[in-house]
Amino acid sequence: MSDAQRAALERVALAMAGRGWAVFPIMPNRKWPPAWHRKDTCPGRGPCAAEHVTPESLATTDPETITRVWATAPYNVAVFPGKSGWHVIDCDVRKPDEPAGPDGWEELQALAAVRGGPLPYTWTTSTPSGGRQLWYPVPPGVRLGSTVKWIAGHVDTRGWGGYALAPGSVREDGAYELLDDTDGPPLPGWLIQASVKLPPAGNSGRTEKAVAAPSAYAAKAVRAECDRVAAAPSGQRNKALSTAAYALGQLVGARLLDKDYARAELRAAVAAWNTPDSAVKDDGVIETALAAGEGNPRRITPRQGTRRAA
Ligand SMILES: [Zn+2]
Structure with missing residues (x-):
């Protein structure tokens, strides 16, 4: 990869940080892994001297750190939405071997119609496989984790514990691109509700009532x-x-x-x-x-x- 591409990714990382988004380097041309060791291979030194720290906790908006790290390699740019106060709705495409049916984006629109909720335009990226990711600010006081195939069969969510690649990041099969640079309103309430993963029933002493969709x-x-x-x-x-x-x-x-x-x-x-x-x-x-x-x-x-x- 040329230095121009490295410099472009450095600019992406700085731009995301400028939006207040905590970033972390991902190995070039990949969406995983982070340029960091795993817990099971933790050397127990440096930032991990006391205990292993995760990419999420190390993700930063500090321009000096970003410039130093991205000077060394054309890292892709992971954004950690939970830490940044945002939530990403990740709509996937159907896999080639799946039977015909709606993709994640269609599932999300159908869900919005059923719940009677708006699906406001917002900052949106496309993935190399043709999926789209909608980025919404999270209202104050709300803390959301990440979910996989929870709100719909082809829709994941990325909050705390999850990350999403910034536009400009590249994989062998293509690039992440910015589809819509509009900053949307905060995540609508119905989507907050849909994104809350409740503990399985009967697993705890407390009675966790499932949140019912309103009439x-x-x-x-x-x-x-x-x-x-x-x-x-x-x-x-x-x-x-x-x-x-x-x-x-x-x-x-x-x-x-x-x-x-x-x-x-x-x-x-x-x-x-x-x-x-x-x-x-x-x-x-x-x-x-x-x-x-x-x-x-x-x-x-x-x-x-x-x-x-x-
Ligand atoms: Zn460690």
Whole structure:
């Protein structure tokens, strides 16, 4: 590989770091492995003197470190989204030996339609195999891991514990490319909910209730309340948020809506205000008003579409 290509990848690494994304070098022309030892071959020296450290913990936005590392080889650029406050929805293509059916991108769009959630345009990359990866900022206070074939058969997610290659990275079969350089809104609540991998039932003493997809009625109410929150002018945000959270809390109390879902959607709506400094206060308003509404459950007639007689 020419020095021009090495220099290009160094620029990619610096550009990703400039977006606040923690990067780590991957062996040239590969998507794996990282230019780092594995735990089972840990020499126990240097950064690992106390204990083995992972590429994720070493991933950095520091330009000096990046310049030093990428000066030595044309490393591909891994971004660790969890550490960077982002989440990557990774839509794969179907393998040649798979029967005909939807690919990951089609599965994701179908899922968005079923959940009644938006699938906003956002920063998107293509993979050499023809897949696409959607990069969304994660709302404050939300921590997401990574999943494999969890939200759909050809859709993985990359949060904490996962990484994705930056556009400009190359493999033998092609390059990762930037399809859309628009920075999208925070990860929609329905996608947060879909990306949460719950522990298997019966594996712990606690009862982990699966988060139910809301009914069409509840989903519509959530969208309407969250739209009002997101659109509230700055002087009326506190009131709008507490009103919306109370209304959704009433649906939670009536067992029409999952509380985690309501909370995630409200947080995503608040994130549209783009004032991260007030996130703690906003979370407090959400919790208080949700709980208050929960204590005064909404009474809904069957006509409004909750539960039909079987
Ligand atoms: Zn080590």
